[in-house]
Each structure stands twice: as structure tokens, then as C-alpha cells.
Amino acid sequence: MKIKSHIPNILTLGNLLSGVIGCIWVIEGNYQAGAYFILLAALLDFFDGFAARLLKVTGELGKQLDSLADLVSFGVLPGFILVSWIQNLTSTEWLAYLALTIPLFSALRLAKFNIDERQSDRFIGLPTPANALFFSTLPFLSSQLAQLDFLFANPWFLIVLAWIFSLLLVAELPLIALKFKNFSARDNVFRYMLIGSGAILLLTMGLAGVPLVILFYLVLSVIENSVFSP
Numbered sequence: 001m002k003i004k005s006h007i008p009n010i011l012t013l014g015n016l017l018s019g020v021i022g023c024i025w026v027i028e029g030n031y032q033a034g035a036y037f038i039l040l041a042a043l044l045d046f047f048d049g050f051a052a053r054l055l056k057v058t059g060e061l062g063k064q065l066d067s068l069a070d071l072v073s074f075g076v077l078p079g080f081i082l083v084s085w086i087q088n089l090t091s092t093e094w095l096a097y098l099a100l101t102i103p104l105f106s107a108l109r110l111a112k113f114n115i116d117e118r119q120s121d122r123f124i125g126l127p128t129p130a131n132a133l134f135f136s137t138l139p140f141l142s143s144q145l146a147q148l149d150f151l152f153a154n155p156w157f158l159i160v161l162a163w164i165f166s167l168l169l170v171a172e173l174p175l176i177a178l179k180f181k182n183f184s185a186r187d188n189v190f191r192y193m194l195i196g197s198g199a200i201l202l203l204t205m206g207l208a209g210v211p212l213v214i215l216f217y218l219v220l221s222v223i224e225n226s227v228f229s230p
Helices: 003-028 033-053 060-087 094-115 129-143 147-152 155-170 189-228
Strands: none
Touching: 003 060, 003 094, 003 147, 033 060, 033 129, 060 094, 060 129, 060 155, 094 129, 094 155, 129 147, 129 189, 147 155
């Protein structure tokens, strides 16, 4: 077997390794560090698919391995981050476990994605990397917006937020995918709006801007659906 056939799977294993190391950091008490490993995992997740298409070595093994890696990096790790964060806010230890809907619904989302043939040019439900990036960077937004401390210091706010986003993972909600059939402004106006606004938020706010980008992504997708619905 040619070496090139292993390259996408090596990148996928790098994604998995990032998720595992991120979990270790969170267990040791540094849940903000988990965001950096989710970012690294997302980068590797992008490049493993890119490499598979470029080298034309896609296969069932790579598909299954990708889902297993994503479950750890984009399901288990953000779940750990939320549990750690909530445990620091309350003396009721079991309360934090209510946020573990994130890894459970991430597993459902990944399983649905593997058998859903409708998601070739757009997503149905929130992608697990977007969900993981939202929750892992939420502590950065919390530290930057002190006026919202009354929300971020409330464990029930975080738990309800986890429940809402868990449902979004498996919702029958068409969402924008950055897959271009052409580059015309007319056909891609919402994609360009997302890219432009996302770039501005990230440049001005850094990682604290990521949750706002994800929220804008959801709102923009709903608007696009209403505009182009039959």
C-alpha cells in the first residue's frame, strides 16, 4: 500500500490525539487550554478531508476513523470543558453532569451525518466542530465581557445553553456550508457575509469572537432559509 494512502488517516489520528491531550489539560484544571486543542483538532480535521480528496484515497476506514476522532475532540472535550467550568461555579457537583448532553448529542449528530446523503452542499443541524468551538471559547468571551458575568457565573445558564445547542446538533435545520460551486456574489452572498463578519470579529476580539461568529452563523442560516425557501 502506498504511503500517501495513510496520510489522511495520520492527520485524523492527530485530530484524535489533540482531543485526548485537551481532555487531560481540562482534567488538570485548565479548561481554557482545551480551546487551543479543539482549534488544533479542527485544523487537522479540515486537512485530513482535504488530503483525502487531493490524494483520492477516500474510503470507509477513513470515514469511520474521522467520526471516532471527532467524537472525542468535538464531543467529549467540550463536554469536559463545560463540566469543569460549571463545577467551579457551584458546590453541587452533580449539577455539572447535566451539561453532558453535549457528548451524547454529538455522537448522535456524527452517526446521523454518516448516513445522511442530504448534506453534500449544506449542513443539516449544527456541525460538531462549530459546537465545540462555541463552548470552548465561551470562557474567553466571558473574561472579555465583564458586564455579562451575571450570565456566565450562573451554572444553570450554561446548562440550558448546553441543552439548546445539543438540540441544534440534531435539528432538521439547514445551515450554510462553505462549499462553493462558483464564486459569484449573487449565489454566495450569505457565505461572503459570514466570512467577512467572522474575519472582523476574530481580528477585533480574538478567540472571544468565536462564539459570536457561531451565533451569527446560526442567525444568517435561518435568514437564508427564509429567503430561499420555496
